[in-house]
Amino acid sequence: MTAELVRGQNHPLSQSRLEIRISAGTPVAAAAALSDENGRIHGTEWVAHPGAPVQPGLEVSRQAAADHRLAVDLDAVTEAVHRVSVLLALPAANGGAGPARFGAVAAPFVAVTGLDGTEVASYTITGLDLESAVVALELYRRQGAWKVRAVGQGYAGGLAELFADQGLSEAAQLAAGIDEAVARGLARSVQAPPPRTSEGDRSRQAAAPAVGPDQGAAPQGAPGPVPPAYGGQPAGGQGQGGPQPAYGGATGPHASAGGGPVDYSHPRRQTSAPPPPPPAAPPAQPGQPTRPVAGDATGWSMEERLYNQVWGMFEDLARTAAAYRSAVDFAESRMDKELEQALSDPRSRIGGQGDAAREAARARYTQLVDQARASLDRDVAQLVAESEVVEPALPPAFARWDNPCWHAYRVPMEIPMALRLGDLRLPEAESIRIPMLLRLPLERGLWIDSGRTDSLDGSFTDSHDMRRLAMDTAVAHAARLLAVYPAGEFTVHVVDPAGSGAQALAPLTQSGVLAGPPAQGAAGVTEVLARLTQRVDLVQMALRGGAPDALPPGFDTSQQLLIVNDFPHGFDDRAVNQLRYLVDEGPSVGVHLMMVADREESAGYGPLLDPLWRALLRLTPVPDDHLADPWVGHAWTYEPPAVPHGSEVLRTVLTQVAEARRTWNR
Numbered sequence: 001m002t003a004e005l006v007r008g009q010n011h012p013l014s015q016s017r018l019e020i021r022i023s024a025g026t027p028v029a030a031a032a033a034l035s036d037e038n039g040r041i042h043g044t045e046w047v048a049h050p051g052a053p054v055q056p057g058l059e060v061s062r063q064a065a066a067d068h069r070l071a072v073d074l075d076a077v078t079e080a081v082h083r084v085s086v087l088l089a090l091p092a093a094n095g096g097a098g099p100a101r102f103g104a105v106a107a108p109f110v111a112v113t114g115l116d117g118t119e120v121a122s123y124t125i126t127g128l129d130l131e132s133a134v135v136a137l138e139l140y141r142r143q144g145a146w147k148v149r150a151v152g153q154g155y156a157g158g159l160a161e162l163f164a165d166q167g168l169s170e171a172a173q174l175a176a177g178i179d180e181a182v183a184r185g186l187a188r189s190v191q192a193p194p195p196r197t198s199e200g201d202r203s204r205q206a207a208a209p210a211v212g213p214d215q216g217a218a219p220q221g222a223p224g225p226v227p228p229a230y231g232g233q234p235a236g237g238q239g240q241g242g243p244q245p246a247y248g249g250a251t252g253p254h255a256s257a258g259g260g261p262v263d264y265s266h267p268r269r270q271t272s273a274p275p276p277p278p279p280a281a282p283p284a285q286p287g288q289p290t291r292p293v294a295g296d297a298t299g300w301s302m303e304e305r306l307y308n309q310v311w312g313m314f315e316d317l318a319r320t321a322a323a324y325r326s327a328v329d330f331a332e333s334r335m336d337k338e339l340e341q342a343l344s345d346p347r348s349r350i351g352g353q354g355d356a357a358r359e360a361a362r363a364r365y366t367q368l369v370d371q372a373r374a375s376l377d378r379d380v381a382q383l384v385a386e387s388e389v390v391e392p393a394l395p396p397a398f399a400r401w402d403n404p405c406w407h408a409y410r411v412p413m414e415i416p417m418a419l420r421l422g423d424l425r426l427p428e429a430e431s432i433r434i435p436m437l438l439r440l441p442l443e444r445g446l447w448i449d450s451g452r453t454d455s456l457d458g459s460f461t462d463s464h465d466m467r468r469l470a471m472d473t474a475v476a477h478a479a480r481l482l483a484v485y486p487a488g489e490f491t492v493h494v495v496d497p498a499g500s501g502a503q504a505l506a507p508l509t510q511s512g513v514l515a516g517p518p519a520q521g522a523a524g525v526t527e528v529l530a531r532l533t534q535r536v537d538l539v540q541m542a543l544r545g546g547a548p549d550a551l552p553p554g555f556d557t558s559q560q561l562l563i564v565n566d567f568p569h570g571f572d573d574r575a576v577n578q579l580r581y582l583v584d585e586g587p588s589v590g591v592h593l594m595m596v597a598d599r600e601e602s603a604g605y606g607p608l609l610d611p612l613w614r615a616l617l618r619l620t621p622v623p624d625d626h627l628a629d630p631w632v633g634h635a636w637t638y639e640p641p642a643v644p645h646g647s648e649v650l651r652t653v654l655t656q657v658a659e660a661r662r663t664w665n666r
């Protein structure tokens with residue numbers, strides 16, 4: 001039976017190999033500190049954190065996530081260690097995105113479990129407010145046995161204050177190193193969907209029983225309020241702060257705080273019709289699973305239903321794979337323990353007893369792994385069947401380039417919820433690809449890696465091929481962005497200083513969808529960057545002055561995308577600083593960056609470019625297992641969107657976009 005601990009309470013531990021599962025409503029960085037009997041940490045090598053995730057007896061997650069699983073082997077820690085403290089920290093407290101204090105998020109939940117998933121003890125960390133780092137619980141040695149204690153000690157000064165309180169002299173340096181490692185991890189993470197309302201919850205059960213985060217709070221990458229840029233209100237007609245009760249703070253009997261009439265309606269009364277129910281699945285044959293239906297998640301439109309369904313498939317695959325990996329780890333641990341017991345008994349070394357014990361241990365291991373694999377295969381088969389009905393039903397913004405919906409493409413009248421940037425898969429489930437959907441408008445820019453690499457299929461790709469593939473991928477992304485926005489609401493600029501991307505850019509230049517010819521040479525780079533930097537400044541001044549309509553006549557209010565090829569050729573220090581400014585300030589006012597670059601070639605700028613790379617979402621032109629999910633931190637293989645060889649779909653779509661732009665500009 002699980003012991004539900006309160007602050008200060010302890011509970012004995014009967015197992016030495018454990019998992020510590022952490023669920024939070026927002027991405028948190030998890031670490032574990034080893035300390036002596038006095039609670040002192042003797043050095044940075046006594047802390048397992050995202051930058052150094054493995055220490056003797058410990059393994060922690062390599063990135064910030066809303067769901068963590070930490071591995072602990074108490075038999076493997078040294079004799080000098082008497083405490084293992086589990087630490088949580090908010091990335092935003094040190095310049096990241098999201099909340100900066102635990103009082104602004106749902107209470108984190110921590111559970112100590114066996115390798116088979118059975119909970120030993122759990123603790124919900126309540127009572128936090130301004131704290132940005134917390135000692136969640138500690139495993140401690142007492143009279144030769146181990147116990148777990150709920151701690152819940154928070155620190156408003158973050159990890160630096162926490163480590164200093166535990167006697168670590170290098171507290172500030174270690175905290176800075178963890179911040180750096182977390183920032184690198186966030187730059188490689190898949191953006192999670194926004195928080196779902198009660199109407200947006202999925203209508204079916206998850207494919208695998210695994211501990212997950214609280215879906216009612218904002219996960220990693222969830223988009224925040226959209227500023228009313230260029231004289232418009234965010235979707236839904238609400239201001240940046242969300243709906244506000246109009247009867248609070250009125251200055252007169254019929255005036256609100258903003259000077260308008262008072263709305264006397266109840267603030268929680270529903271005034272719109274509920275969403276229509278999802279499509280009903282046809283009845284299944286006895287003993288057979290229910291046949292999947294496209295759009296089985298709830299939502300206010302079919303697009304929203306499909307979006308929620310795709311993310312549900314992503315979550316299901318992440319968690320069923322996590323359950324499989326946990327089961328295999330348990331089977332290996334059990335076999336190792338049984339083999340160790342068999343070899344430690346001198347009687348088993350005589351005759352065939354030892355061989356029989358080893359064979360029995362291996363047989364039990366095989367049985368457990370086969371059972372786990374059967375469960376995984378069953379869940380994956382269900383997801384494959386669901387994918388087979390969902391893929392053909394996806395709208396162009398969510399669909400692959402080979403989807404027939406592109407043959408009936410028409411320039412849309414509204415901006416879609418999200419955009420497909422490629423596919424994601426896991427090594428345990430090679431038969432299924434999950435669409436990688438990114439919410440619109442873009443929250444951060446994209447970095448297409450043109451560096452020399454080995455592809456996952458074993459074929460070597462040289463630097464010349466990588467540059468060509470990177471530009472082809474960038475053009476495919478830009479074309480899709482142009483295709484899913486209404487006419488005149490998305491503008492693309494290109495900087496190609498040496499003209500090396502002319503061939504790859506041909507679909508954009510020949511169709512006439514670009515704002516102008518690709519800028520070449522240092523002068524062209526300077527002119528484009530100056531124009532976009534000035535645009536960011538103008539919109540920011542208008543918003544800060546409370547006059548978003550007070551922009552110059554003829555001002556282009558569309559979203560702007562700058563594609564930068566062959567960086568850093570043609571860029572001086574001023575141009576690099578302007579790029580950083582656009583990356584930091586541009587997305588909030590509709591200016592986005594797509595870098596096509598090899599980071600190694602840009603290393604000459606040193607740490608100046610590190611914040612730029614971390615702020616961009618890294619994509620690759622060849623399959624690469626570098627992206628992590630925000631729940632359990634799997635390394636997902638990203639596959640870029642590929643236009644079918646010999647297909648004219650890209651040129652056909654861009655021709656329609658260009659014609660719609662010309663009609664709109666008349």
